[in-house]
Amino acid sequence: MKRKKMIYSILLVLLIGFILFFYQAFNGNPISKAYSKNVLGTYLNNNYPSKEFRIDDGVYDFKFSQYIFEVVEIGSIKDSDGGLKKYEFNVSGFIKPVVNWDGIYYANLDEPLMEKLGQEAAKEIEGVLKEEVPSVHSVEIQIEVLKGKLDPATSWNKNLSLEKPIQMHIVLDSTNQTTKDVFDDAKKIQNIIESEGYKYDYVNINGNGFDNKYSDGKDDRGYVKFAISFEKDTKLQLNDVEEFDQ
Template sequence: MKNNKSALKIVALLVGICLIGGILFIANAFVGNPISAALANKAIRGYVAENYSSLDLEIGKARYNFKFGEYMARAKSTTSIDTHFAIYYRDGKVHRDDYEASVLGKYNTLSRLEDEYSELIIPILSQVPGLEDNRARVFVEKEEYEKINEAIELDMKLDKVLPIDMQVALRGNLDNISLDNIAGILENAHKVLLDHGCFFTGYDVFSEYDGVLVMINDVTPSDIEGGELKKLLQEALDYEDDEFDKVIEKDGEKPVPVKRIRVFIKNDK
């Protein structure tokens, strides 16, 4: 009898050890382990001291990313709002950082300007009927991220007139989705923004309210000012092909994509 009890205790102990081992294995796979984290923190601090000692950086704790099997820590300057970037550690060494893209490539600066400009125009647009509770979002044209614009400087202050192309997405809860109403909102929004010295190269509209989804893209100032915006929106709504229209160049080269208004309305009510 005693032998049976002893055997059960041993089995229970082994099962417990296996369970604990399994939990530790899973935890290690998803969140790393203290020893590896300590090594990553040490290596990242050494890397920063060697490569970026002049930047006066603060370094956060390394976090494990199970998806990529690596640790990542963020470094940020104590004096420059746009100087912050990630550093990546794997297999016992730092294998890359994104200082060049995030800081030198002006990604951080452009992202900050987007955020600040968005905060600036939200109360302006709240004057427009239908956008009283808007969540407008300013975004830089994709092409601006792909080129080095010397007029964009690290830590530059926001100016309403920036030397880059920027669009604005009018986001709110529209209870009237008629094209008449949407055209009116775009016209009024464009006017009030111009009145406040804010110029954008394009407008989007997004609303998801009471089972109705509205998405409109690539409306230009000339579309709004031309006096036929409702007609343009209707034509875009009726257009069945999701692809851009194509324009063939005169010299016979491949088709060139041309931006056109996109309108999508889905009513699940």
């Protein structure tokens, strides 16, 4: 009898633990939520000391394992409906939570100037790369600039003071390339942008086919055959190239 009770008790504990595990996986828990909210409060005080905020109750996003908080700027007026300005902030991490989405920062980006500078940078970098890497098909550059930091008429140059290092998306014409060819071109690209002094934190390279194998010929971006990416100071290896089944 005692043995049965012990087995039932163990099963009950396991069942409760199982339920709590899945509840936390989909809903978070009060302790980590409070900790994340406190981390966000500190972040707001450090980054926006002249403003006052109210952090509303957050919700748990189980897909990305993060808490989403709505932050209200006290004393502000939102032009569209007359209410206070509200921003979304995301906080992720259980042991050491960090803010990975700052709604105030993104709301204040100068998108027209970012687009202008991005196009100018892409044209320059594409020209530089093609001199040594003929397979380069196109280049897109992501640049972030806050409103008021630069004159709207500012032209691109690699010594501009930006909010973050640039990010690059490069497409190669890999119609007739092998994995090794893409790897060699990626290493050349890495060496060029380093030697030219471009300040970047991430580069993504897609090796695309342009033989219209999977398109009607109207899409000049082709289809992805290979992909490789790297951050600053990454030592590339041949197995970093991902090959897609064709």
